[in-house]
Amino acid sequence: MPARPEYDFQAENGQGVLTVSGDWTVHTLGPIQPELGDLDVSGLQSLVADLESVGRIDTAGAFLLDRLACRASLDALETRHASSQADSLLEQARLLRPESMPEVLPDKSHGVVDLFERTGRTTMGFVNETVDTLAFLGETIVSMLGMFVKPARMRWTALVSVMEESGLDAVPIVAFLSFFVGMVVAFIGATTLSEFGATIFTVELVGIAVLREFGVILTAIILAGRTNSAFTAQIGAMRMRQEVDAMTTLGLDPMDVLVVPRAYAMLLMTPVLTLIAMLFGIGGGAVVSWLTLDINPTVFFNRTRDFVPMENFWVGMSKAPVFGLVVALIGCRQGLLVGGSVQSLGRSTTRSVVQALFSIIVIDALFAVFYMELGV
Template identity: 60%
Template sequence: MQEPQFDLFERDGRVQLVLRGAWTVSQIGSLDEALRAASNGLDSGNRPLIDCEQIAELDTAGAYLIDRTIREITAETPDIKGGEDAQALLIQARTVATRIEEAPKITEPGHGFIDLLERTGRGALHLWEELVESLSFFGAMLVSVAGVVLRPHKMRWTALVAVMEESGLDAVPIVAFLSFFVGMVVAFIGATTLSDFGATIFVVELVGFGLLRELAGVLAAIIIAGRTNSAFTAQIGAMKMRQEVDAMTTLGLEPMDVLVAPRVLAMVLMVPVLTFVAMVAGIAGGMTVSWMALDITPTVFLNRMQDYVPATQFWIGMSKAPVFGLVIALIGCRQGLQVGGSVQSLGQHTTKSVVQALFAIIVIDALFALFYMELGL
């Protein structure tokens, strides 16, 4: 391989650079200082000339070194004489170098009142964009689920059953365990407070109304949001990183039908089941505390609950569960499909998925409470 050589001179008011040999990354290391020394003192307002006719080989490293040398002499765009490949590499080097030089400077965020308003406005705009994109994804998801329901042969039953087992049945122990202790805590609080008024018997109504109407459904949804929602995002995000989702699209498979629809249907079916488990376990915890601390036997507890806690409270709590399941699956799948090609992106979207799901659960529960309050229930 020929060693790179050059002649750099000024003739007729024009800087000329004549190149010979192989200008590749493995050969040009010794030419850096020589080019800088040769370019000192050269200054011309005319367009320089780069003669590449005698170049044996040129790569991007050599093209950058040549272009840097010319830019240190003059800002004029050079005329290039030589092969088409050499001309293309030199033009590309000039374009990339110019783009880097013109990159905007990174400014530190301010801490004044105007900066606060700017960040607030930017956050509000981002929230609005997230809402619009979520509604768009919700519409696409409804179309996909409706298509699968109307044409059951398109449903991937194996995936549906697997998700139901993973997100539903496997979560029963932790939901029952935590709900049992929440029921005990509610009963303890009621016993401590109501004993001052001699009304400890009303612990039964406190446990019944609190768990059936609010706590059981919200607790089950929060557990699923932390346990299953993050799993959905991580699973789909890992598939995005390995380009499996792109492969599905190439094979003619719709990711919404393959990945989203089974998870949405599984959550809509299993969250009500987990909510029912939470209700039963929570009432059992409250009954245990009432029996041990207040001498209210299980028979008295259940009879009083049947007499004074209407079944409407049970159906109010159960009515929220499918909505919670739908929102959890929607957020988890959407964030998973937005994961980029890096592990950092996967972690960011998994965190965002859990936070958004918890926020949505609390907001939806508040909206349900207002709705049922207006109905007088």
């Protein structure tokens, strides 16, 4: 049983001596703490703690002793017959005083060497992040192909739920924004082409722009801001509650349970949302052409069918599964990287959205170069 902490305090000629005995631990200090708080240590020039008869002492006991020296405005508490452990604990308690904390000076290094150092660190961080993402992509593809070998591993309920949440629920915002983007493209085209007397070519402008680029890009950006962040937040919250660790303990692969259903859902729903975006984008262009250019909707759609090559539609649709997989991949990976704090969840969600948007733009540029070389 722990010995009750006791002390004897003597003060003479500005020097105080505190003789302590018993166990000074967090479990025994409760009754004695108010008594120590009432000690008059003002005016002391030094304070000595005699620890010859002390039993066990921990951080709480060292902090309580050091607080006496702090109340006496002394720099440190002197000790007698103290063990190395007790001296170490008292030194740690002294360093925890607010005035003992080291001052953090702002980094004022702005030289050329520091510039190269930051540039190199950022470059290596980008390279490592790219390699890790590609490794996660390979692991995801292997897990997705494994579902064809063993279909019983697929979480069909999770797949349908994610398809509804990320696909059907996103239809209104995709359709709404695509309609107005189509209107903007048609209005800009009509305003510019009217200077050349070629307003009728607004139809081709809207058709090619929406089918080839704007439909799929707008859908991917909406999914990057809406669905990607949701994936990261959902999986990140599970990481914070240690549900992912529980799955591993039960023998469940988090890739099969969390990542693969979301990847398949995005592969299936992104082309559908892209098709809806294309239809509503062309519809918005038709409305502007009708109201400002007096181009009848029948003439608009007939000209779109006759003069807009079908290849533009397939170019846009070919990008949709890739963008959907990228959104799911980055969202799930950042969710699995969340630590145990809310700050970590916020940082991962922000990083997830930024990486998804960056990847979509870069991949779209690569697609443009690829199709330009093919002459499509």
